[in-house]
Amino acid sequence: MPLTPRTVAPRARITPSRRRKAAALLACAVSVCLLAASAPAAPLGVGDRLFPYLGNPGYDVASYDLAFTYPGTNSKPLQAVTTIDAWTTTSLDHVNLDFAHGKVDSVEVDGEPAAFTSAGEDLVVTPEGSLPEGSWMRITVRHTSDPVSAADRDGGWIRTADGLAMANQADVAHLVFPCNDHPSDKAMFTIRVTAPKGYTAVANGLPTGVDRAGRATTWTYRTQHPMATELAQVSIGRSTVLRRSGPHGLPVRDVVPTKDRALLEPWLKKTPDQIVWMEGKVGPYPFETYGLLMADADTGFELETQTLSLFERDLFTEPGFPKWYVESIMVHELAHQWFGNSVSPRTWSDLWLNEGHATWYEALYAEEKADRPVEARMKAAYSASDRWRAAGGPPAAPKAPDPGQKISIFRPNVYDGAALVLYALRQEIGRPAFERLERAWVNRHQDGVASTADFVELAEEVSGRELGGFFEGWLYGAKTPPMPGHPDWKSAAPRSAAVK
Template identity: 40%
Template sequence: MTPPRKRTAGRIAVLRREAVVTTVPVAVAALLAAAGPAAAGTAAAGTAGAAGAGDPYFPLEGNGGYHVAHYDLSLRYDPHTRHLDGRATLTARATQRLTRFDLDLKGLKVTGVTVDHVKAAYRRDGQELVITPRTALRKGRTFRVAVDYGGTPGPVTDPDGSPDGWIPTDDGAFVAGEPQGAMTWFPANGHPEDKSSYDFSLTVPEGHTAVANGVYRGRHTAHGRTTFRWRQSEPMAAYLATATIGTFDVERYTTRDGIEVYNAVDPRAAAAAAPVLKKLPSVLAWESRLFGPYPFRAAGSIVDHAPDVGYALETQTRPVYDRAPALSTLVHENAHQWFGDSVSLTRWKDIWLNEGFATYAEWLYSEQHGGASAQQTFDALYARPASDGLWAYPPGDPGGPAHLFGTPVYARGAMTLHELRRAVGDRAFFRILRAWAAGHRHGHGTTAQFTALAERVSGRNVAGLLHTWLYEPGKPRRA
């Protein structure tokens, strides 16, 4: 994510179906075989699934007692009335005996719920949709829950004041879910620990385009409406899902590496966006050389006209931009495909593993493409006085959700990586980055795991250095 422009904190270079399906993609079997860490570790005692995944920053985000392997989302949206009708079908596995479980859903009206095709009781409790199946679900059982819902979706306001979720635009919707917005448009197990595959069927008025994650699977127009189908086979956290809608110019091609690219650009941003988007294949190729093979089958960009949003987001496989992006923003959001999307958070306090890494990718790109070196960028930042906001709080635990996207997370997070690079040398440093991306591919990671990896790969004791830069308050002293 690039930090919202209305926040002064931020990145250095740019200063953010109508019926239940009866088959499931092959990848779902693998996803069902291993529950996400939240599902196994945070379920409440007894037989009711926990109402949250246990994250101290967002206590009610996610749910316990089950793991969602696959979402099938069938949505119909009218940009003129801003009305959404949806059916979400979730294929899940119980990680404990369940007499009741929750989904995250905010603001939309539920009209029916079934569990394995049998009507289930449900009630609303704030952002929780509490579901009671007719019979208890035994531990290890695979089940399907279908939720019919509708209404006028809108964003949530994050603790830092920025909008998040389903954000209406003058011709559709800008859909960006970090950190808590997925629940504004579909019922979800919304914490990043629970990753799933997705199918999307998105119906909009003819002339509009609906863009989601993963591989484009075609469209069909009838009776003045067009349905777009998408499939995200690799595991994805709910906050990285999108269903952005607008009147877009569309470009499709396949890179030399076989990556299917789909770009959707609002005509008002097309002229400014074209020179940057043209560089996407070379940016992906460069990042692949540094970080390892690109982790997904598809890539691309959604460039919307959404002047009230103020940020871009690394929605998986296809980042969404509120306006024509700068090249540094394109580099940043696509670096997240490795760091943040493929390798996901275990807890939100580790957000530097996303943003520090993507910011440092910008520094590396500049260094290797005729711009300022990473050392020069570091030195300019380190010259800031101890009273500067850069040193306001440590990036390894920002202290709460209001600080997730502030300057220390991005810039001091990147500085941490640069100090690690100086300590271990380039050869070991880039081996560490590639090993991190490969070893946690399509999974999760923590700062402790990264520290252990850095020591193992480099053969150096760097735990103290990383602790200083990530956790000590104030301006760190350089070694």
């Protein structure tokens, strides 16, 4: 997925764990100026089982234009303008946007001033007239975009040693900019960042312009493929951008603290070969560029932001992490560019498709490059699987996030627990059919969204077999089914059951 847990003890077997504090920032109220309210405002959502108020019905976003002005310190709000172009899918008297943790100065709809107010974590916009179904609308919001404090680093703007970076997964992009904050509504992005002299700004996609005016510089980037809001990335810092070529001339650019350029280069130069390895497994890289953003920050996770994955600098500089482990985590985030980014989840309950696949290719890379057998890792996962299911739910029906910790859906059941499902599927239908399925999945749903039901349907199509019973147990069962080909594998009972 997005937020990849790191092991606390790097020499131990890789199992998902977290080092992050509670998401206190998500309890912050929306700070907006009330211009008018002609009718009661209420927060809406697209009905996601895990995040009921995330996203908004009634429109489909085509593009975002984000403009941020960095004040030269990461402790003060950025001035921002967000422009959203969208089609209405029903007649709308009000338009709900997800937005929190910022102050709204004004809103326009199609160039005309619009009233606005807040409701929960929604910004509710009331245009002068209703918007008919099938109409094109442009919403422009002038607002602040506030970095989180050091204690509240669960997401949104992350403070680095020399600036800022973004970490918007899963329910956090709306802490940075107004949006339809659900992965089912992907859109094109243009991102403009203005910063004082001495800073460098990098964002998703390819650069389209650098404009200098006095002591400030504005960088502009555009995506060439649609992107979910939770995958947006902006880096602002005293950074150096390193460029190299990947397979087929793919532009590879890395963003590193200037002082660490030589220190990090031995790791960064591995990326082109890792892309070649992934292409050999699932097909062509799906985007216009790729690279690593090395943040001098303590986040506790790595994040697969589209075309520019976020990594903690210390992952590469801490001598306790084995080389094979670091490389496999690099591949985990790279694999997400296919699984989770190009093919995004239709709902957050489909998260296992992101994290299970990224964990699967992380493990496969470690097997092929470092002699760390997949079977041994999967046997260990099988042993823990019943405990994971009891704690977090089955892979395709994860339990709701813990109160006040919206990112707690990222539990072991959707990492190694979901990779275990893929291993079982390979055992069930055979390696050739499984490998055809993987290629067909990312090809058929490229640049789109897909669900667990879509994966099951394609698996049956590719294998020529009815797999409903197989998937029912592996994806939704409270207990882990027997492993095909390994009837001797056992899963330890959850602690609560073991004492009965």
